Amino acid sequence: MSSEDERTNPPGEQLALIRESVRKAKEPKARRGTWRGADLAEGLPVARVLVDKGVLHLDKYFDYAVPAAMDADAQPGVRVRVRFGAGAHNVVSGRREGGGLIDGFVVARLTESDYAGPLAAIAQVVSPEPVLSPALLRLCRAVADRYAGSLADVIQLAVPARHGRVEKKPSPEPPATPAPPEPGTWSRYPTGPALLRALGRGDSPRAVWTALPGPHWPAELAAAIAATLASGRGALAVLPDGRAAARVDAALTALLGEGHHVLLTADSGPEARYRRWLAVSRGAVRAVVGTRAAMFAPVQDLGLVALWDDGDSSHAEPHAPMPHARDVLLLRATEERAAFLLGGLIRTVEGAQLVETQWALPVDASREEVRAAAPLVRTIGDGDQARDGAARAARLPSLAWQVAREALLRGPVLVQVPRRGYVPRLACERCREPARCGQCAGPLELTDGSSAPQCGWCGRPEAAWHCQECGGFRLRAQVVGARRTADELGRAFPKVPVRTSGRDGILGAVTGTPALVISTPGAEPVAEGGYAAALLLDGWALLNRPDLRAGEETLRRWTGAAALVRPATEGGTVLVLAEPTLRPVQALVRWDPAGHAARELAERAELGFPPVSRMASVTGSPAAVAALVALVELARLPEGAAVLGPVPVSGDRPGGPRRAGDAPAGEHWERMLIRVPPGSGAALAAALKAAQVARTALKQTDQVLVRIDPLDIG
């Protein structure tokens, strides 16, 4: 320390200067791991590193010195290991304690650091493969901001685990640019051929596409990808499951052969996945077809992002910060100036909103084409069923038997039954009014192992129920059990083979010969030549859910099954057990998913529901939720924000799987919702992130779950 300082400076500053001089005096020789400046990389001796720790207040970069030996390898995007921790500043002891080696990514190389202290050196370049490209980093940053999450969390989703062996092998040479594809069945849509031409000449159109029922959509998606490849750009298509991805993969292979694209799904092992991912990252392959995780695939010079069936819940990433594939691809389309194609048999409210705001153009078929492709849809409402004496006895309406019997002469018949785990809800046998709890008006359910029905909300058993509407006292299950229906149908048609497809055993396809195919929603096999008929028996299970999306989801699942049925012109018939006055039922009968979505969107706008307004949910212990929301309000919420709740969230869901946001067993959790007007989503996310940072700074460690645009708000 210097005696001069003591004389010329006031005491407070003095102390700081003393510390500073001690630091300067001791650092160069004492601190192991701190760079002494001898063999530093010339030119760009500093590496800015993203330290891979999912902690929010660490969501910033740290600068490290680059040893000369690592100069060539430590390029932006490579994985490194660095020392990180409080021990690094132990000046007095001169020893490095704690602060172990942790993983990170180099995000930039610089001539100097803006950090005043001494830089530690990069401990190790894990591999020279630049896996985190600038474009991928920008995307991850945008996703983290959008979801009030940390960059490190998003990067964990975007960059797969390393496989050293795979990295050592070179990827194949990229194939030559293919010729543009023929319009093919895209000609069935008035704007279809123009969309392909736009993609082929390098434009970036944005479209929300309502696909016609039938088997052509995988080839149409493949043609859009091929057209983009023909422009010399890359393309990415995300599908809800491996089965759908495999269909597009096959269609693309049929169109272009091997080598132009890879299939990125969870089905292939980690090594194969990393090999394919690297081929994409290196630019050896320009097109990707895959499931959710492929939304981050580092396709070079991206020309098109496509998403199929965005209403499928598997497009929502279950890991923090829970981004949705639709939003990630929207961000990519904007940031990478790529075309955007949102396709599906139905239209979600989000899709409708993209059309409504004129961000995207609708691609719809004419009514003539719809009529030519869609099956005949018939309904059986409650009134019909109540009048139908046979139905009450046999559990299935007689019209259903008729349709099945007739169709089985001509081909396979699909029977859509509720998924196991749906708790059957009860209704009055006489008037079909849903049976409600006398205490809290919750729905009555029959649970396994108990004879008396009990309330699905308060759990109270209802021993002596009677109907509030008609005074009836006999109950009837509104949902027909899958296993029993299959048994019954099988017995009724003993000469016809019965095949089942469900969660534990999904059939890919069946032949065109007569057969009964019993399937849960989403697991329907494709039938060669189409089904002769479909019976949709799960209307109540789907429509009765207390969910904002219940109508859309019901229509989506019905349409998914109905689209596998032959057109009405070839005798294809769909029978749906649901009240014909309900909006989704009407949309199915008229085959008008775009109209359904437009009406749902208008209703959401009127009620101030998402996606017209933006929402965030905060879930956790009452104290934690209250504290976080208070901090969000402190961080200043955007104009017009509304804080809703708190409401209790169910701890254990009997009959249902545990989901993110469920309280741990025995704990009482609450949820609050914060709603902001359109255009304030970014401000809301920023305020939430600031509040979370403040919360950790205040050492409030009990868990809270913050979700932007939660899917399941009642």
Add this chain to the structure above:
DNA sequence: AGCACGCCGACT
């Protein structure tokens, strides 16, 4: 999150 630093009371 760890972990060290530092500013308070109880002890030799």
Add this chain to the structure above:
DNA sequence: GTCGGCGTGCTC
């Protein structure tokens, strides 16, 4: 005068 409590703040 020294040891050690935990509250505060930093980690390149």
